[in-house]
Amino acid sequence: MKIIKGGVTAPKGFLAGSTSCGIKKSGKTDLALLFSTTPCVTAGTFTTNRVKSGSVVLSIERLKKGSAQAVFVNSGNANCCVGKKEIKDAREITSLAARKLNLKNDSILIASTGIIGRPLPVNKIKNGIKGLIQNLSKSNGTSFAKAIMTTDTVHKEIAVEINIKGKVVKVAGAVKGAGMICPNMATMLAFFTTDAVIEKEALKQAFKESVYDSFNKITIDGDMSTNDSAIIFANSMAGNSVIKKNTRDYAIFLDAIKFVAKELSRKIVLDGEGATRFIEIIVKDAKTENMAGSIARHIANSNLVKTMIAGGDPNWGRIAASAGASGVKINSGRMDIYFGRVLVMKNGAGVNVSRMLLLDIFRKKEIKIVVDLKSGKYTDRIWTCDFTEEYVKINSEYEA
Amino acid sequence: MKIIKGGVTAPKGFLAGSTSCGIKKSGKTDLALLFSTTPCVTAGTFTTNRVKSGSVVLSIERLKKGSAQAVFVNSGNANCCVGKKEIKDAREITSLAARKLNLKNDSILIASTGIIGRPLPVNKIKNGIKGLIQNLSKSNGTSFAKAIMTTDTVHKEIAVEINIKGKVVKVAGAVKGAGMICPNMATMLAFFTTDAVIEKEALKQAFKESVYDSFNKITIDGDMSTNDSAIIFANSMAGNSVIKKNTRDYAIFLDAIKFVAKELSRKIVLDGEGATRFIEIIVKDAKTENMAGSIARHIANSNLVKTMIAGGDPNWGRIAASAGASGVKINSGRMDIYFGRVLVMKNGAGVNVSRMLLLDIFRKKEIKIVVDLKSGKYTDRIWTCDFTEEYVKINSEYEA
Numbered sequence: 136m137k138i139i140k141g142g143v144t145a146p147k148g149f150l151a152g153s154t155s156c157g158i159k160k161s162g163k164t165d166l167a168l169l170f171s172t173t174p175c176v177t178a179g180t181f182t183t184n185r186v187k188s189g190s191v192v193l194s195i196e197r198l199k200k201g202s203a204q205a206v207f208v209n210s211g212n213a214n215c216c217v218g219k220k221e222i223k224d225a226r227e228i229t230s231l232a233a234r235k236l237n238l239k240n241d242s243i244l245i246a247s248t249g250i251i252g253r254p255l256p257v258n259k260i261k262n263g264i265k266g267l268i269q270n271l272s273k274s275n276g277t278s279f280a281k282a283i284m285t286t287d288t289v290h291k292e293i294a295v296e297i298n299i300k301g302k303v304v305k306v307a308g309a310v311k312g313a314g315m316i317c318p319n320m321a322t323m324l325a326f327f328t329t330d331a332v333i334e335k336e337a338l339k340q341a342f343k344e345s346v347y348d349s350f351n352k353i354t355i356d357g358d359m360s361t362n363d364s365a366i367i368f369a370n371s372m373a374g375n376s377v378i379k380k381n382t383r384d385y386a387i388f389l390d391a392i393k394f395v396a397k398e399l400s401r402k403i404v405l406d407g408e409g410a411t412r413f414i415e416i417i418v419k420d421a422k423t424e425n426m427a428g429s430i431a432r433h434i435a436n437s438n439l440v441k442t443m444i445a446g447g448d449p450n451w452g453r454i455a456a457s458a459g460a461s462g463v464k465i466n467s468g469r470m471d472i473y474f475g476r477v478l479v480m481k482n483g484a485g486v487n488v489s490r491m492l493l494l495d496i497f498r499k500k501e502i503k504i505v506v507d508l509k510s511g512k513y514t515d516r517i518w519t520c521d522f523t524e525e526y527v528k529i530n531s532e533y534e535a
Numbered sequence: 536m537k538i539i540k541g542g543v544t545a546p547k548g549f550l551a552g553s554t555s556c557g558i559k560k561s562g563k564t565d566l567a568l569l570f571s572t573t574p575c576v577t578a579g580t581f582t583t584n585r586v587k588s589g590s591v592v593l594s595i596e597r598l599k600k601g602s603a604q605a606v607f608v609n610s611g612n613a614n615c616c617v618g619k620k621e622i623k624d625a626r627e628i629t630s631l632a633a634r635k636l637n638l639k640n641d642s643i644l645i646a647s648t649g650i651i652g653r654p655l656p657v658n659k660i661k662n663g664i665k666g667l668i669q670n671l672s673k674s675n676g677t678s679f680a681k682a683i684m685t686t687d688t689v690h691k692e693i694a695v696e697i698n699i700k701g702k703v704v705k706v707a708g709a710v711k712g713a714g715m716i717c718p719n720m721a722t723m724l725a726f727f728t729t730d731a732v733i734e735k736e737a738l739k740q741a742f743k744e745s746v747y748d749s750f751n752k753i754t755i756d757g758d759m760s761t762n763d764s765a766i767i768f769a770n771s772m773a774g775n776s777v778i779k780k781n782t783r784d785y786a787i788f789l790d791a792i793k794f795v796a797k798e799l800s801r802k803i804v805l806d807g808e809g810a811t812r813f814i815e816i817i818v819k820d821a822k823t824e825n826m827a828g829s830i831a832r833h834i835a836n837s838n839l840v841k842t843m844i845a846g847g848d849p850n851w852g853r854i855a856a857s858a859g860a861s862g863v864k865i866n867s868g869r870m871d872i873y874f875g876r877v878l879v880m881k882n883g884a885g886v887n888v889s890r891m892l893l894l895d896i897f898r899k900k901e902i903k904i905v906v907d908l909k910s911g912k913y914t915d916r917i918w919t920c921d922f923t924e925e926y927v928k929i930n931s932e933y934e935a
């Protein structure tokens with residue numbers, strides 16, 4: 136596997152475009168389109184929030200058949216909590232785009248991100264569609280990644296190349312996500328492209344595993360969005376022999392897509408609102424993977440842990456308290472905690488360690504915290520970021 | 536029921552004292568003692584954190600028999616994550632205090648609050664005990680409430696008087712709690728006193744119900760402490776006819792203790808770290824009380840909701856998103872949201888309301904948010920506070 140230049144348009148046959156239609160007051164690009172010149176096998180995962188954007192509802196419906204050819208994205212408005220209008224608007228916008236792209240209506244998906252509770256400015260968007268389609272190009276992968284941003288400070292994309300029995304196959308992705316605002320609300324959107332020839336079920340399975348291992352294992356502020364959408368398109372243009380489940384080719388493909396998803400999820404955490412540090416929480420030797428994951432997530436979402444790291448204070452007591460509060464029945468008398476490789480708590484009691492050493496660890500941009508339960512053989516990890524005054528500032532700013 | 540002056544020493548036969556032994560660098564009082572001149576029926580509830588302070592462990596053990604006569608409190612050090620030393624220290628300190636008070640060892644409970652992971656300065660504390668006991672007095676209720684503070688900005692106490700078949704009975708309490716630091720970690724401690732004559736089981740039941748309805752329904756930062764302790768002493772000195780379960784007298788007593796507990800829990804939220812606003816989240820017409828409570832708690836712990844209120848921005852979309860993310864299977868298309876009495880979302884869609892009106896509601900010190908699920912007949916509520924940059928500042932401050 137090799138990292139190559141570019142984003143979602145790196146794989147063969149994918150075009151992307153962006154334009155500004157005026158949803159963002161700043162005038163920045165707020166419409167984006169990803170289009171494959173040939174039909175694709177597709178798969179997706181979406182927010183489990185019981186309050187879902189109409190855009191999410193429509194995409195879930197259209198993805199049932201497992202194929203599509205394009206996705207229309209708007210940023211600046213979540214198309215959520217507006218009532219029946221949400222789905223009506225999503226249908227109307229995608230119909231117009233489909234007509235201009237010469238696609239069937241159900242071959243185009245939609246994703247939205249931005250403020251909740253305001254109707255989409257449908258006319259503005261419709262006016263923007265023509266320019267958006269004219270902008271479609273092989274060279275606009277990065278503009279696509281930029282147009283889907285809200286509070287993100289950097290655009291996020293990556294592409295890799297693998298070899299499937301002598302054929303070059305590319306896998307790429309672009310994401311947005313930094314918390315949940317715009318300035319009121321944002322979310323995670325992820326779009327993956329590949330020119331692989333792959334069976335529908337194999338793609339679905341590989342994508343599910345990749346998302347589980349990446350986007351499902353990060354947290355910035357613990358608040359779940361109404362709009363999270365991750366979608367993958369595979370357009371078969373690499374001409375490789377078809378990838379089937381449980382084969383060596385599948386394993387190679389899975390590796391690539393997992394890598395892309397993990398790198399993109401890492402970029403989201405690094406760009407967390409107000410964040411100054413990337414934190415890896417590893418919980419090991421738990422009775423089940425689920426227990427390890429629950430504890431890791433609980434620690435990663437603890438405001439006390441996150442503010443402590445923002446302050447550069449190596450107070451492992453907060454880690455222990457958070458692990459104990461996770462709801463998992465741990466034996467605190469067996470629990471060890473490490474900051475980086477340094478043991479700071481052994482069997483539930485503090486270890487005498489140089490505070491200077493710990494302060495050094497906490498000064499680094501990336502911090503690893505390991506909780507060893509010594510009670511089983513399962514490990515899990517969560518990536519998170521620290522919690523600074525800037526986060527509160529970003530999220531409490533009065534929105535006129 | 537009548538609110539009367541004073542705190543834990545308002546009921547007959549209770550003395551309190553405080554002193555400074557040097558745990559707090561500021562020199563503020565850090566040892567406190569609450570003592571009844573006669574034996575008491577006692578009950579308590581404690582943190583469910585799997586990591587518990589040795590002080591909590593010892594008090595739970597001693598409370599099993601349902602009687603005690605005093606509680607020793609230190610603030611500034613949680614006596615937690617120190618290993619076996621925690622219980623040893625707690626025993627040693629309480630033994631010394633018991634000897635000086637002429638009590639059996641198991642008649643004195645202990646509670647600690649403050650930083651985690653540092654051994655109690657046992658010698659300092661032992662040196663302080665003599666002065667602490669000499670300080671015991673009927674007039675030191677308020678000094679007691681002050682000595683248990685950590686990051687609290689105000690001391691918190693209340694006392695009421697009720698009439699049980701012609702006899703005056705008093706119920707009082709003092710609490711500390713404002714978040715979880717010192718500057719690294721603090722917690723909620725609550726001490727109740729009453730001179731009522733009451734059966735052990737009746738006291739236990741009444742106390743459990745009161746705590747459920749008060750301290751269990753507040754949240755400041757969602758982080759659960761290792762040291763939460765709530766203890767009640769009933770010393771029978773009012774000379775009323777004994778209060779038994781399921782009687783009219785019990786109902787009167789329950790009312791009083793519930794009132795005291797609710798008022799004290801309210802004071803904690805009002806004193807939340809960095810908080811500028813008191814927020815009541817009510818979830819109504821849910822299928823079960825548990826569902827209502829889960830949604831209310833999820834909203835109350837959402838950083839996006841709390842920062843929004845800090846910013847004075849009436850963005851109900853965040854409330855809807857948080858309700859949907861609570862894990863409870865709600866029908867978002869039936870959900871209504873009110874700010875105060877103003878309907879802002881009806882059946883999952885925004886209502887056209889004057890923004891000026893909403894901004895006015897959000898400018899008030901106390902804000903009520905109602906989520907109506909229209910799916911059943913159960914209601915629950917949680918009290919919380921907003922989330923300001925000051926919270927992050929308090930909790931990220933480097934601790935030397």
